[in-house]
Amino acid sequence: MSNSNAIPTVDLSPFFTTGDDEGKKKAKDLIHQACSTYGFFQVVNHGVPLELMNRAMQVSKTFFELPDEEKLKSSPASGAPLPAGYNKQHEDSGDRNEYLLMFPPASNFNVLPSSPPEFKKEAEELFSSFVKTGQLLEAIVAECLGLPSDFLKKFSDDRNCDFMVALRYFLATDDDSNGLSEHEDGNIITLVLQDEVGGLEVRKNGEWIPVTPTQGTLVVNLGDVVQVLSNDKYKSATHRVITTKGKNRYSYAFFYNLDGEKWVEPLPEFTTLIGELPKYRRFLFKDYQALRMRNKTHPPSRPEDVIHITHYSIPT
Numbered sequence: 001m002s003n004s005n006a007i008p009t010v011d012l013s014p015f016f017t018t019g020d021d022e023g024k025k026k027a028k029d030l031i032h033q034a035c036s037t038y039g040f041f042q043v044v045n046h047g048v049p050l051e052l053m054n055r056a057m058q059v060s061k062t063f064f065e066l067p068d069e070e071k072l073k074s075s076p077a078s079g080a081p082l083p084a085g086y087n088k089q090h091e092d093s094g095d096r097n098e099y100l101l102m103f104p105p106a107s108n109f110n111v112l113p114s115s116p117p118e119f120k121k122e123a124e125e126l127f128s129s130f131v132k133t134g135q136l137l138e139a140i141v142a143e144c145l146g147l148p149s150d151f152l153k154k155f156s157d158d159r160n161c162d163f164m165v166a167l168r169y170f171l172a173t174d175d176d177s178n179g180l181s182e183h184e185d186g187n188i189i190t191l192v193l194q195d196e197v198g199g200l201e202v203r204k205n206g207e208w209i210p211v212t213p214t215q216g217t218l219v220v221n222l223g224d225v226v227q228v229l230s231n232d233k234y235k236s237a238t239h240r241v242i243t244t245k246g247k248n249r250y251s252y253a254f255f256y257n258l259d260g261e262k263w264v265e266p267l268p269e270f271t272t273l274i275g276e277l278p279k280y281r282r283f284l285f286k287d288y289q290a291l292r293m294r295n296k297t298h299p300p301s302r303p304e305d306v307i308h309i310t311h312y313s314i315p316t
């Protein structure tokens with residue numbers, strides 16, 4: 001892999017001290033470059049303690065290694081906006097993984113495993129730590145876009161909509177290595193903690209670039225909401241996960257998300273105020289989230305019928 005294709009790693013430590021304007025500028029330049037082209041970067045010194053990441057990864061492994069009947073005790077209850085609890089992908093979905101989805105620790109929707117006993121504590125602590133990093137990144141991304149640092153926070157600050165998924169990917173076989181099909185995330189910003197197995201790939205200039213795991217590093221990608229608000233100035237990253245023979249991949253994905261009642265559309269700063277036409281029509285975020293859920297629960301037989309953000313594109 002040539003250096004020009006490496007996913008940049010950004011040191012966030014300047015944002016945890018005062019006075020390091022040079023360091024902040026360097027970080028923002030890197031983030032701006034990555035977000036303008038393909039929407040993916042990695043961060044170090046992001047505020048999530050290494051010890052916590054390791055403990056959370058360990059409890060996830062212990063949970064997923066339990067027999068199915070034990071895991072199924074955490075099956076989702078009905079009525080939640082997303083299936084909070086343990087889920088195995090349908091055979092026909094093509095995605096070879098199982099996952100446990102959770103909302104913020106205080107949510108009544110959560111169905112967290114009682115085994116291993118430490119699962120709840122570690123996962124909740126990881127969640128809360130991810131929220132803080134998400135808030136920091138939200139402010140940085142706003143500034144990189146040339147907006148006030150509290151712009152996205154003012155746009156939507158309902159942290160009850162955030163969710164986190166602990167994932168286990170199955171082993172690759174001779175003819176199947178599809179862990180998670182190529183997609184873009186629908187939210188604002190996603191954080192991924194991956195183990196040492198690898199398999200996450202991002203599409204850049206038509207090529208799939210592996211995001212090589214490094215201890216202590218978090219992967220960051222932008223979601224569709226930022227792409228729409230910025231009228232395509234920043235990209236929602238296209239990514240996928242490839243499975244590995246003989247090794248399960250474990251990861252946590254944290255979705256810094258939007259209040260479902262919010263209307264999303266290109267901001268005037270990226271349209272009327274600079275003389276550009278909007279590339280998307282406005283939509284209610286919960287409608288988009290429901291369409292995306294339907295993609296998963298009732299996968300269309302033809303790939304071109306899967307709903308992406310282009311569903312709201314205005315033809316030029």
Ligand SMILES: O=C(O)CCC(=O)C(=O)O
Nearest residue numbers: 167192194200241251253
């Ligand atoms: O497991 C990963 O590394 C990525 C997960 C992901 O892309 C997703 O859940 O949307």
Ligand SMILES: [Fe+2]
Nearest residue numbers: 183184185239
């Ligand atoms: Fe994703």
